[in-house]
Amino acid sequence: MFVGTWAKETPDKLALVSAASGNGVTYREINDRSNQLAQCLYRHGIRRNDRVAMFMENNLRFMEIVWAALRSGLDVVSINRYATLDEVSYILNDSGAKALITSFARRDLAGLIPNQERSARVYLMCDGVVDGWDSYEDALSDNVPLPLTNEWMGRIMSYTSGTTGRPKGVVRREADLRINDPRPDAIHLSRSYRMDENTVYLSPAPLYHGAPIRFARTVQSVGGTVVMMEKFDALESLSLIERYRVTHSQWVPTMFVRMLRLPEPQRKQFDYSSHRIAIHAAAPCPVEVKRSMIDWWGPIIYEYYGATDSAGTSTEIAPDEWLAHPGSVGRAPPTLHICDEQGRELPNGEIGLIYGEANGSIYYWNDPEKTRSAQNPLNPNLMTTGDVGYLDQERYLYLTDRKAFTIISGGVNIYPQAIEDVIIQHSEVADVAVIGVPNDEMGEEAKAVVQLNEGTLPSLAIAKEILSFAGERLAAYMVPKSVDFVDALPRLPTGKLYKKALRDKYWAGRTLTGAVGGALRQVKES
Template sequence: MDSSIVPNRSFALTKFATCASDKAAAINGSTGETLTYRELNARSNKFARFMHAMGLRPGDHIAVLMENNLRFFEILWGAMRSGILITPVNRYSTPDEAAYVIQNCDAKLVVFSHAMREVAEQLQGQLGNCRKLMIGDVLEDWESYETALSSFSEDPVADERLGAIMLYSSGTTGRPKGILREQPVMEAADGPVDVWRKLAERYFFSNETVFLTGAPLYHGAPLLYSLNVQFHGGTVIFMEKFDALTSLAMIERYRVTHSLWVPTMFVRMLKLAPAEREGFDLCSHQCAIHAAGPCSREVKQQMIDWWGPIIEEFYGGSEGCGNTAISSREWMDHPGSVGRATVGVLRICSEQGELLPPHQDGLVYFERDVRPFEYYKDPEKTRSAQHPQHENWTTIGDIGHIDEEGYLYLTDRLAYTIISGGVNIYPRAIEDALIQHPSVGDAAVIGVPNAEMGEEVKAIVELARGVQSSSSLADELLQFVRGKVSRYMVPKSIEFTSQLPRSQYGKMDKKALKDVYGRS
């Protein structure tokens, strides 16, 4: 894996701090607090100089654990202008999980916010020689971030180099895996890297972009899209925590032009009362991007009907195997598709590696000129993501098919497949059916042991606000599903829960569900 760092002689932040010094680089939409380009440039320079003084050099690793906070951006950009590999740690990690990621990524420095102090308190003795800084009030055995940086200049370091982000997989099917991607080479010293340029061209990012995200900033897409917007001089609006009604209010208040969503957010907005949904001026909204999970045809159609043909979807993973994308107008002609490949060449293969024809489900691979990533310090897991005969074809374990025009349709994840009586059952179709019922707020489907069939289908349902669980409602939901999926896919049982284990970025933790319900 080529992890070389390329020179960046005229960094974007320096340019925007000079020509638009008081323009907002980011706004905490929950509080109204603003970070200007001048402040972001100065603070990230101080952090870059601090890291250089402590001996960090291009290719070294650091980690950060914070809530959605304006200070997050100075840490990220300090690393990005220093050639450093930075790992954002899931803010919902347990202390053991956080310690594992910080140690596994070989971080020489970690930065916490005071809000994450409960995790920090339990890391004593677990981080070895990793230096520990805390923003705000400081715990014992931690250094003050502000004090550590106070003596450093706000001027850029002499030889700025482009850093990178090393993300960790969600860990919902096992321990998180570090994803070391091939480092991009810039085509122009003062421009964005090629993958960022393509993204900006597709969605028309510019210095007039106002970008809203309600997802955690540690996650891949919100983080990378936010940095891309700032690379082009736009403004990022973030929420401390997603709320359906507040999201609509922010579009109106900040005249949002672009936004990023997951399907769960769409569902929650669609379940608002009509008077709530229609009470906002959304005319500034030009592009609503969604990803990170399956979106049912019904939900997507309702969003297009509501917002117009501004809904854009992309599919890909943190690994960077490849990407697909689809516009609203394309989707209307290819309902249910996640688009055609924009990065890489799609290959649909059997589990043995045989290429499959259109309309036949198989493992989704992307062919690239070279393998685009490796799982950090884990060659066995890296090999498991490669095609049996083609090491430059990689997969993240999704199942799907393509049509004759090359449009990809996802069926489910291989790890979630239920095998009942030798028949493969894909939970996504059942979940899509359940979520259409007005009493359902969210739904997950798993396989549980069955002595005769091997596994049987169980649905776990989170009810909509104000709805009470009952055996009659369970029967009603089963009857509802019978009209929408094949008979063999209808759940054998339904359990109700107050809250499903879905992450703030919309990922369902099915491992946790199997731990609770998988014994029945």
């Protein structure tokens, strides 16, 4: 089922609500407008398997654009609303998008885009226009709200977040389906999390990201309502659960931390009785943070592990199951493998790269070399996203970090995530990143980069206190050698930490030298 089905059955029901304004879009409206946009794109010669790009905040037009592409057999490329002109231009040129749709809110940057790339033939801006752009509203009004003759099902083509380098388009080969055909991934999500027409889904994260856009599509496929926030605010998100009688929500661990830091009277003032399932992913959640959330909200917190560019690696874990296996992200399917650098499968308990059985179903757009580099050296049917972890004897998966972030100090592997999970528990720490910085003797050493709570001032005393706190809870070799303070860490709205930006500051103009440095360079560049 899809929005067209619900436009007939529940035409006046809200499909999408803006939490900030309270305004919404009904199923009749989202169906008619997506049909009009599909007709518009077709009139401009844009055909099945072409790409349409979006550069937009959480806007009430967002999901109708997605549905227009999906019902036209197009790939919809959703670009990070915080991207720079260089990044937007790169994605547009790399994807070869034939249309770009943006909003007046993005006008300062969007006004420069038509001069930066040449692949698009359609530039539409909603809520107003600037030079070089046509009115989205006028374009829709010129077209009838009727479906195309052939409604092939399109795809969401995500670009990786680029936390370690240039983002790359991820293409999943899928069966040929019509828009009315059951979609396997939507069926899986709706069944796993018991979503139906009574679902009210709160999205505190930006819809441009892979997980929120897919969850929103699934909720609207089953006739539910999506409540989107313009940006995350801890207290406001809690109030929305009560105001809209939210049944389902999706979070990242940093959001949990910020909600837990609210004064207890604020946390307890709202009615959460409608809230049945809270889902989290995107980044590993510290055990004590998740345990505290379960103590607060009850056993409603579900976790999954997967990635835009993963296949055969997805896992899920229910709250009761997690309490029996704290720290795990779920039982691994037979298609998940842990391998060493040479591609050999490792026994349970040993840390290695996480591979999934892709069997050619996933590749990187315009980048066969990156596709090959992600494949297992001994078995090209296996692909890795660069995540590192291990399986216990029951095949429960535990993440340790990403390969690119592993610190190799004097030949010893240090996994920053384990250190971050400890330091974030310090009462004065709002956020933390642990990175490897140059050390002439050891190659690298661990440094903690800390964002303190509002009102707490950086000082040598607080730095020593943080290191002492870590030293009481970690093995000596894992304790960072130093602490730096920043006003805010470069964390994406999706919760992912942009560690490359942090590391580049310390490695600028430096090269890895010596035997240790040579070994480290080989690992980092592999």
